[in-house]
Amino acid sequence: MYKITSNSEGVCAPLGFYADGISAGLKVDGEKDMAFVYSDMPCVLASVLTTNKMAAAPIHHAKDVKQTNFVMINSKNANAMTGKPGMADLEEILEALKQEKSGLINPLMSSTGVIGVRLPKEQIISGAKKFDLSVKNPHAAAQAIMTTDRFSKEIAVDVELEDGKTFTIGAMAKGAGMINPAMATMLCYITTDAQINYITMQEILERVNAKTFNAASVDGDTSTNDTVFLMSNKRAVCHDDDAFEEALFMVMDFLAKELVRDGEGATKLVTYNVTGAYSNTEAEKVAKTLANSLLIKTALYGEDPNWGRIAMSVGASGAVCAEDKLTIAYEDVVLFENGVNLFDDAVEERASEIMKRDEFTINVELGVGGGSFRAYGCDLGNEYIKINADYRT
């Protein structure tokens, strides 16, 4: 048995990790816009990168890296659709940094922001030179990577094994638009000191990612820059695969929910809990269709218990289903059961009460098999349009 407890030190919680966020003048008003995560020992690196075919320079650069001890992140500019010059910019920045700071092994760079504009290279190099690799300011790092995020997102957990030995996982992430089941405009940096081998770590990361970040949707778009890095410097003297996977799930599930909660213009976090599907894959298809439906998102925003839109979306998903086997419930309030509409004034009142909450679950039982999946979605309100109608300015 093992015990998981929380730790407030974010990406600096595991042994030997350092981080900071600084201002390089990319954002206005001196806001933090560059961050780094550094380990004083070499790390094995597991990663999940965007599936977008127009992947940005940082994605191409990172995709074969399996060992590193340093990643820097800039906001305001994604270095995407910048071709070979964009890749050269990235390499030049990292080269300049290696000249300046000794001991960097395969340094990585992530970028987030506007697409199609060359990086302000000199400004970023000047900024990076200010990095002090001996400081532990995880909260400043988490702030610096924000774009349209309303709040920074970080978490850390300590895992105590039966023999009393401990290892730690820390993480920070940014959203907030384009969050989508096929990865999102999201960046996530996870640090650990667990004694885990690379192949196991990569497998666990992919498995947990499928149930967390890939189950989270804000607007159904998939970005050019999505990145999850998981770095382990193995400085803790212990490890346990099951405990690691459970702890990593806690970390990533928390961050996935935070990303959706902070989706552009979102006011509600809704869990779509789909059960009784023909297979898990079919359940996933339904859950993601529900999480991405504009008609459902707007009904959530209007706090309108319009279960007809849930039924419509289930039918539109293409999954095996039938009206007379379908059951829809908002939390424990059943609105439609095995083809029978239970919606009346009393049910409407109870369902409406649930919809006023910041967070609730919509249960969809298909009644055709044993497959299940759970996706996270949010509502869509006027604020989303305001943010996205003129993002560049």
Next chain:
Amino acid sequence: MYKITSNSEGVCAPLGFYADGISAGLKVDGEKDMAFVYSDMPCVLASVLTTNKMAAAPIHHAKDVKQTNFVMINSKNANAMTGKPGMADLEEILEALKQEKSGLINPLMSSTGVIGVRLPKEQIISGAKKFDLSVKNPHAAAQAIMTTDRFSKEIAVDVELEDGKTFTIGAMAKGAGMINPAMATMLCYITTDAQINYITMQEILERVNAKTFNAASVDGDTSTNDTVFLMSNKRAVCHDDDAFEEALFMVMDFLAKELVRDGEGATKLVTYNVTGAYSNTEAEKVAKTLANSLLIKTALYGEDPNWGRIAMSVGASGAVCAEDKLTIAYEDVVLFENGVNLFDDAVEERASEIMKRDEFTINVELGVGGGSFRAYGCDLGNEYIKINADYRT
């Protein structure tokens, strides 16, 4: 050769067709809410029906019908997710009507509106009894089938063949939300007097539908009630397959654009013209992904020539593509060409001017093959949310 000219009589333009719209008290304030289309001769019927697995009672009822001379339509209630009772309601209504009006052959019924509520059967029967099958009020019929539509949609064309003989096609349709590439919450009724055989007519309808209604997207949702009926009473003494297909394309293409133009909250009609794809299917995938992207829709609403979102969406579509082969142009203004960003102040100004138009084309050349497809989309503004946040009330 043949000549196609317009006709203002909508569904009543072909010989022997009658139509009207009346108020049965389903909508408030005495607005028209029920319509019929009737032919004084039996018709062969081609149809395209929703692929939604929660298809409504009218869809199940119509799916095997190949001959009819009458269809009635009610708005405000979709008779969807109403199970066997919903089907019994439909049958009872049509049976009552057959008692009342002689000569109805396989009468059909379409419904549109709220999901999950039983039809107000007595009210609809009373309303249907008021139908006068000898009147030709196509415009009243087109108005009666509207739900959240801002304007009614109808068209008719006369086709004059080389020998001077003519046949005619008329049509009406309603949108306006849930319009999506996999059919939409749309109802469309097309009438013709062409001497066309059933199998040819069904084939032509499906082919044209794929390029028109199935290329039109408002919000990516697929409804339970989507219906296109094409009725031919063969009263004209002539026919020509090619002329028929071209005329039907004109009719359906016009209506598809009208549906998108009138999408809930839409202010712009955008054609996504995708060329140079590996195949037509790949081009279709890209065009529909673009038309459905929330980030592109909001950029359109903000009149922001943010071509990065186009590139992002192309990459996210899953189609074969590469940054250095991609070209993006708004009408004739090229923003990105074979991997090179041409965006500067002058280009931005010209692109911004184009975006102010009510209607324009975004050209995307993938440069990897000869496949092409053209989809219609709209912007997404605050009005969409206002309409959909509380549709039921």
